[in-house]
Amino acid sequence: MKSLRDLYKIGNGPSSSHTMGPKKACELFLNRYPNCDNYTVTLYGSLALTGKGHLTDYIIRKTLKNVKIIFNLNDKMKHPNTLEIEGFLNDKFVANMTVYSIGGGAILVDGDKEVLVPDIYEEKSFMDVAKYCLDKKIDIPTYIDIHEDNNFNEYLDKVIDTMNKCLQDGLTKTEVIPGRLGLKRKAKELFESKINDSILLEQDSKRLMAYAYAISEENASGGVVVTTPTCGASGVLPAVMFYLADIYKTPKDIMRSGLKIAGLIGNLVKQNASISGAEAGCQAEVGTASSMAAAYAAYIFGGDIKKIERAAEIALEHHLGLTCDPVDGYVQIPCIERNAVAALSALDAAKLALYLDSKDAKISFDLVVSTMLETGQSLPREFRETSQGGLAKHYNNGDKNAC
Numbered sequence: 001m002k003s004l005r006d007l008y009k010i011g012n013g014p015s016s017s018h019t020m021g022p023k024k025a026c027e028l029f030l031n032r033y034p035n036c037d038n039y040t041v042t043l044y045g046s047l048a049l050t051g052k053g054h055l056t057d058y059i060i061r062k063t064l065k066n067v068k069i070i071f072n073l074n075d076k077m078k079h080p081n082t083l084e085i086e087g088f089l090n091d092k093f094v095a096n097m098t099v100y101s102i103g104g105g106a107i108l109v110d111g112d113k114e115v116l117v118p119d120i121y122e123e124k125s126f127m128d129v130a131k132y133c134l135d136k137k138i139d140i141p142t143y144i145d146i147h148e149d150n151n152f153n154e155y156l157d158k159v160i161d162t163m164n165k166c167l168q169d170g171l172t173k174t175e176v177i178p179g180r181l182g183l184k185r186k187a188k189e190l191f192e193s194k195i196n197d198s199i200l201l202e203q204d205s206k207r208l209m210a211y212a213y214a215i216s217e218e219n220a221s222g223g224v225v226v227t228t229p230t231c232g233a234s235g236v237l238p239a240v241m242f243y244l245a246d247i248y249k250t251p252k253d254i255m256r257s258g259l260k261i262a263g264l265i266g267n268l269v270k271q272n273a274s275i276s277g278a279e280a281g282c283q284a285e286v287g288t289a290s291s292m293a294a295a296y297a298a299y300i301f302g303g304d305i306k307k308i309e310r311a312a313e314i315a316l317e318h319h320l321g322l323t324c325d326p327v328d329g330y331v332q333i334p335c336i337e338r339n340a341v342a343a344l345s346a347l348d349a350a351k352l353a354l355y356l357d358s359k360d361a362k363i364s365f366d367l368v369v370s371t372m373l374e375t376g377q378s379l380p381r382e383f384r385e386t387s388q389g390g391l392a393k394h395y396n397n398g399d400k401n402a403c
């Protein structure tokens, strides 16, 4: 597994695989072939189908000067998020590079021997990590500290600060989210409405949902977010973190430890299944985010390694089969609302895990992860970030008015 830095990336939304990944691919091309003066970038699969709504063309134009962008909707490539970059000098071909945007802003260069980000963890599954920790009598945050570099805590502070700024910004803005849908922001309204609620439970869940909305609305508007594990799912974990921080007054070092645990969960899914909606549907993005948040909450509630596993397992298990069908290709509907619902279910999964007897657990986290991959690969292509199925299709075909 790679460093958790590679999971928790800080950057502009709305989509890690459609903006961060392609940006990184273009920067790498510029680095390798600095002598080109014009470029052609061809987008395939999900990048071609939802690239406009996800701002892929915008970010490519910002990174490469004199670029022609082709949306190839016909040819199928090895990976559903593929882009091909060709560089020219005085209109003579110099080089080309085929790149896969594999989720969470990470990329793979076709045929490349160079490992862009090396593995720093030998353990490959939750069971491996649990065995390591139990043998050495350490907890998961200590396991992470052993493997990450000395500045990792500083990096996590930056992650927390970025999440917090995004949350505060999202709670104050009221303007319409950019894009054809004309979607109004709701986070501020939702947050303020809790004041009038006499039922404590309602106040609590409105606060949690408002936090998820705030970050997801910032993401949809191109704001700076942290991939947890992706931009589209970036509202879930911070919503749970700051909601619990309000209640338990969580100190920063405990928030860091919780982020290490949540990061391990995200990293295991990334390595053993997928965190890409184009590859495995929304279960891979929001399902993973909910699993990470559940593990975080279980830790804050005082759960041991078994409870943490159980919480992560429950949250992911009950997102199995969740499709990706963003309306008009924007990371707005169903994405924003879905982040709020996933934050609620993460908290419930953690509470349930704390209550259930770990000895009775029949389903491991590792088993759910491999099930998720198989389920994702079985989903028809329309339900994997193509905006050609599900809500996206029916919204464009039918009655758009809710009652």
Ligand code: SF4
Pocket: 232, 233, 277, 281, 282, 283, 285, 286, 323, 324, 325, 326, 330, 331, 332, 333, 334, 335, 338, 385
């Ligand atoms: S539906 Fe889920 S996976 Fe698809 S773009 Fe929205 S958040 Fe991402």
